Amino acid sequence: xxxxxxxVMLLASSFxxxxxxxxxxxxxxxxxxxxxxxKEAAGMRNQWTTTLSTLAAAKKAGDGGxxxxxxxxxxxxxALAKGSIVQATSEKNAWKAMEIR
Amino acid sequence: MASSIRVxxxxxxxxxxxxxxxxxxxxxxFVKDAKGGLIPPHFIQELxxxxxxxxVFVADWGPAVSKDPYIKFSFKGAKKGDDLKIxxxxxxxxxxxxxxxxx
Amino acid sequence: MKAGSSLLLGSLSAALVAFALTSxxxxxxxxxxxAADAKAFQNFFFQKFPNVKHEDFVNGPYSxxxxxxxxxxxxxxxxxxxxxxxxxxxMFSTPFKNGKTYADCFPNGGIGIRQNxxxxxxxxxKVVTLELALNRCREANGEAPYSYVKDEMAxxxxxxxxxxxxxxMDIKIPDxxxxxxxxxxxxxxxxxxxGQLNFSCASCHVQSPGQxxxxxxxxxxxxxxxxxxxxxxxxxGMGTTTRRxxxxxxxxxxxxxxxxxxxxxxxxxxxxxxxxxxxxSGPGARP
Amino acid sequence: xxxxxxxxxxxxxxxxxxxxxxxxxLGNLPFxxxxxxxxxxxxxxxxxxxxxxxxxxxxxxxxxxxxxKVKLDAPEIAENGAVVPVSVTTTLDKVTSISFFVAENPNxxxxxxKIPDGTMPVVANRLKMAKTTNVVAIVxxxxxxxxxxxxxxxxxxxxxx
Numbered sequence: 182x183x184x185x186x187x188x189v190m191l192l193a194s195s196f197x198x199x200x201x202x203x204x205x206x207x208x209x210x211x212x213x214x215x216x217x218x219x220k221e222a223a224g225m226r227n228q229w230t231t232t233l234s235t236l237a238a239a240k241k242a243g244d245g246g247x248x249x250x251x252x253x254x255x256x257x258x259x260a261l262a263k264g265s266i267v268q269a270t271s272e273k274n275a276w277k278a279m280e281i282r
Numbered sequence: 283m284a285s286s287i288r289v290x291x292x293x294x295x296x297x298x299x300x301x302x303x304x305x306x307x308x309x310x311x312f313v314k315d316a317k318g319g320l321i322p323p324h325f326i327q328e329l330x331x332x333x334x335x336x337x338v339f340v341a342d343w344g345p346a347v348s349k350d351p352y353i354k355f356s357f358k359g360a361k362k363g364d365d366l367k368i369x370x371x372x373x374x375x376x377x378x379x380x381x382x383x384x385x
Numbered sequence: 386m387k388a389g390s391s392l393l394l395g396s397l398s399a400a401l402v403a404f405a406l407t408s409x410x411x412x413x414x415x416x417x418x419x420a421a422d423a424k425a426f427q428n429f430f431f432q433k434f435p436n437v438k439h440e441d442f443v444n445g446p447y448s449x450x451x452x453x454x455x456x457x458x459x460x461x462x463x464x465x466x467x468x469x470x471x472x473x474x475x476m477f478s479t480p481f482k483n484g485k486t487y488a489d490c491f492p493n494g495g496i497g498i499r500q501n502x503x504x505x506x507x508x509x510x511k512v513v514t515l516e517l518a519l520n521r522c523r524e525a526n527g528e529a530p531y532s533y534v535k536d537e538m539a540x541x542x543x544x545x546x547x548x549x550x551x552x553x554m555d556i557k558i559p560d561x562x563x564x565x566x567x568x569x570x571x572x573x574x575x576x577x578x579x580g581q582l583n584f585s586c587a588s589c590h591v592q593s594p595g596q597x598x599x600x601x602x603x604x605x606x607x608x609x610x611x612x613x614x615x616x617x618x619x620x621x622g623m624g625t626t627t628r629r630x631x632x633x634x635x636x637x638x639x640x641x642x643x644x645x646x647x648x649x650x651x652x653x654x655x656x657x658x659x660x661x662x663x664x665x666s667g668p669g670a671r672p
Numbered sequence: 673x674x675x676x677x678x679x680x681x682x683x684x685x686x687x688x689x690x691x692x693x694x695x696x697x698l699g700n701l702p703f704x705x706x707x708x709x710x711x712x713x714x715x716x717x718x719x720x721x722x723x724x725x726x727x728x729x730x731x732x733x734x735x736x737x738x739x740x741k742v743k744l745d746a747p748e749i750a751e752n753g754a755v756v757p758v759s760v761t762t763t764l765d766k767v768t769s770i771s772f773f774v775a776e777n778p779n780x781x782x783x784x785x786k787i788p789d790g791t792m793p794v795v796a797n798r799l800k801m802a803k804t805t806n807v808v809a810i811v812x813x814x815x816x817x818x819x820x821x822x823x824x825x826x827x828x829x830x831x832x833x
Contacts, residue, residue, distance in 0.1 A: 226648070228640040229581045230833065261581065268578060276576035279587050281422075281429045288467055297792065303463045310800065312778055327714050338791050344719045346774055346782035346800045348755045349621045352463050354796035355785075456747050459757045459796075582831060589831075600749060601829035618752035619829055636833040672751040672829055 612669030
């Protein structure tokens with residue numbers, strides 16, 4: 182029993198470094214990706230209000246040094262921006278389904 | 283500046299029906315402005331209607347009366363052409379009054 | 386933002402992509418036929434609400450619910466837009482610094498012409514709405530333009546609408562391919578889903594008019610702009626067509642476009658054209 | 673009042689007792705005209721009260737009993753909490769005052785109207801309601817209070833943004 186426990190401890194610790202706190206570099210990368218996606222959505226004139234508010238939250242957390250929260254929010258903003266891009270692309274034709282003919 | 287009081291008084295027989303709409307913010311003091319600050323209370327407290335020298339209707343209002351307040355009532359003892367005097371004062375001491383002819 | 390919403394997002398985008406691929410009715414190139422569109426649009430509502438009188442559709446939610454209609458008729462005895470109307474009338478006749486007035490910018494002195502707006506300007510090749518024309522008139526006479534979402538613009542359009550009350554909407558589409566394209570662009574905007582809530586105008590105003598969205602009853606899309614501008618109790622103030630379109634966008638969590646953007650002008654053109662024949666009922670009072 | 677043990681405590685006590693009784697009695701008297709006078713003055717106190725019961729007491733100094741002779745007209749679901757059309761009419765006669773209360777507003781009393789004789793006991797107005805609650809109309813007829821109550825549902829509109 183004791184040996185397997187040690188094994189588990191070893192495994193857990195080896196993962197530990199990967200989940201270390203995000204630092205400024207991680208935040209910068211995540212924020213840049215989110216911002217690019219948001220710009221693309223704006224270019225398609227289909228930005229979501231929640232993309233902008235989440236992006237702002239990411240920036241606020243980032244400026245405040247809370248990089249964990251900032252990276253999470255930046256990833257969230259990127260996902261929202263990507264969602265609006267998919268929506269705009271698919272709606273190019275999907276709108277006809279609801280048209281009164 | 284046009285009066286803040288719009289009034290319509292129509293006599294049919296001995297009964298005169300009066301409707302009035304008054305331009306006033308009627309701020310209750312519970313509402314926040316865009317920047318999150320409370321808008322101070324600013325509402326009409328007293329509204330009086332008088333005809334032929336007699337008070338025919340007096341309203342005591344609180345902040346729960348809607349913006350641009352509206353009121354409708356009727357009274358006896360007046361006829362077409364009589365003057366109906368309307369006046370109000372608010373909690374900041376501002377006031378306005380107007381006189382309307384009964385149609 | 387809760388992690389749950391990104392989950393929702395993943396499923397949303399997947400569903401969207403699947404939906405696009407399988408949509409059977411994607412027709413290669415539709416011939417744009419506004420007249421047929423208008424007929425189909427009106428018949429859809431006439432059949433969906435057989436006991437609503439055709440001209441009543443312009444009363445929005447009040448054509449859909451008796452209790453709301455009663456509240457509205459009580460308010461109409463002395464409507465809250467009364468002050469905006471008086472202010473608009475006064476502004477309309479107050480000369481600019483150069484002595485001219487709005488009457489000089491509009492056919493028939495601007496009286497009783499609201500039903501012809503928006504129109505397609507063949508010189509400019511674009512739709513011109515009443516609000517845009519008013520600001521262009523101000524600029525042409527050396528005056529600063531008004532905000533498209535504030536009281537001055539609402540008062541002016543309220544007065545011009547009032548002078549056309551009861552006249553049937555009469556929007557024309559000139560024989561100009563750009564006009565047909567503007568109409569089609571407006572129609573596309575009307576049916577396109579947007580915002581994180583993924584609603585199009587049609588999701589509410591075609592699929593579920595008469596039903597409640599919390600306290601409010603949804604208005605039918607037919608004649609929905611005939612009552613503009615409207616005094617909304619929710620805003621406790623006047624609202625122009627621009628303000629209504631922009632607030633609808635943000636309600637579905639879509640970032641609004643700039644006022645008088647082409648999309649807004651075209652969707653106004655589309656919605657007004659398909660309501661041809663229905664009376665102008667502006668200015669209106671709404672929840 | 674300090675009780676003072678004097679030669680004839682009981683007589684003194686009786687005397688003091690009598691005086692206070694008189695005062696209380698008097699207290700009512702000036703109070704009555706004061707209330708009548710209060711009618712002309714803006715009922716500041718009543719508008720400050722939180723609950724509807726306190727507001728009614730502050731305004732009229734007595735309680736009301738429901739009566740089907742008071743017809744209160746208010747919507748089932750308010751189109752919008754900021755502008756709720758409410759009106760009352762009654763077949764009672766000698767009506768001197770009509771008031772409206774919104775039970776769960778920050779302050780219950782919304783509006784109070786004085787009805788001089790010759791004026792019909794009918795009033796329509798538009799009130800603000802903070803949330804779904806009871807609207808109460810009180811009619812003072814021939815010195816007695818009668819009431820009618822109706823619940824009005826209030827919520828926001830739209831899909832919220």
